Every structure is written in C-alpha cells, then in structure tokens.
Amino acid sequence: MEIILKEDVANLGYKGDILKVKDGYGRNFLIPTKKAIVATQSAKKMLAEDLKQRAHKLERLKNDAIELADKLKDLVLTVGAKTSTTGKIFGAVGPIQVADAFEKAGFAVDRKTIVLKDAVKEVGSYKATLKLHKEVTIEVAFEVVAE
Numbered sequence: 001m002e003i004i005l006k007e008d009v010a011n012l013g014y015k016g017d018i019l020k021v022k023d024g025y026g027r028n029f030l031i032p033t034k035k036a037i038v039a040t041q042s043a044k045k046m047l048a049e050d051l052k053q054r055a056h057k058l059e060r061l062k063n064d065a066i067e068l069a070d071k072l073k074d075l076v077l078t079v080g081a082k083t084s085t086t087g088k089i090f091g092a093v094g095p096i097q098v099a100d101a102f103e104k105a106g107f108a109v110d111r112k113t114i115v116l117k118d119a120v121k122e123v124g125s126y127k128a129t130l131k132l133h134k135e136v137t138i139e140v141a142f143e144v145v146a147e
Contacts, residue, residue, distance in 0.1 A: 095111045
C-alpha cells in the first residue's frame with residue numbers, strides 16, 4: 001500500500017513522504033489515526049502543489065536547524081542525577097533530563113528530537129544524537145554527575 005504521511009512518524013518517515021507500507025499497518029494504524037492518507041493520483045498532485053508553496057518555509061526551518069547545530073556542536077552538557085556510593089544512578093537518565101539540561105544552558109530543544117543509544121545508568125560521559133531536521137543530525141556530548 002502506498003501512503004503519504006501527514007506528520008512525522010518515528011522510524012518511518014517525515015511529513016510529505018510517499019512510502020510503501022504493509023496493508024494492515026496503513027489501514028489499521030496510520031490512516032485511522034490521521035497520520036497518513038492513501039497515495040492516489042489526486043493526493044500526489046495536491047502534495048506536489050503544497051510542497052511547492054511550502055518550499056520557502058521548509059528552507060528557513062532547515063537553515064534554523066543548521067544554525068542551532070553550529071551553536072551546539074562544541075557544547076558539553078552536565079546532567080545531575082542521584083547516585084549510590086558506587087556511581088550507579090537510581091533509575092536512568094533519559095531524553096527528558098537531557099532536554100532539561102539544554103534548557104538550563106539556554107537552548108530550546110524538544111525532548112522528542114533527542115535519541116540516546118543506550119540507557120544511561122552510571123556516572124560518566126555520553127553522547128546524545130539530536131535530530132533537528134530530517135537532513136540535520138548532530139551529536140552532543142553530555143556528562144552525568146552525582147548530585
């Protein structure tokens with residue numbers, strides 16, 4: 001089944017992408033939740049016209065993402081966490097805590113754009129991947145310290 005995404009879907013694609021998905025996934029999840037529509041000829045023509053009209057706005061969003069990436073590339077964040085005497089964290093540090101550290105540093109970064117490869121459960125230095133735009137991805141270092 002061929003669909004057009006109406007919004008960004010994690011691990012699938014971005015708004016405006018035309019994708020082939022399994023019939024059940026499209027019919028039972030994407031279309032009923034209004035995340036996608038069936039890619040008919042008329043829908044493709046409407047998408048092309050919409051993309052043509054939004055091209056300027058999309059270019060500006062990409063430039064903003066590149067500008068933010070340039071500011072963040074040398075930044076090292078510090079995330080505080082409650083730890084035991086051996087350095088193990090009670091719980092784990094996730095994207096929410098990293099987003100809070102960005103906010104304290106003066107940058108507005110959405111927690112949904114932050115990807116951590118492994119669970120952070122010990123004090124130390126780690127890297128987080130930020131997906132600022134579908135063409136702009138950056139890795140930012142952060143350090144977990146005991147509070």
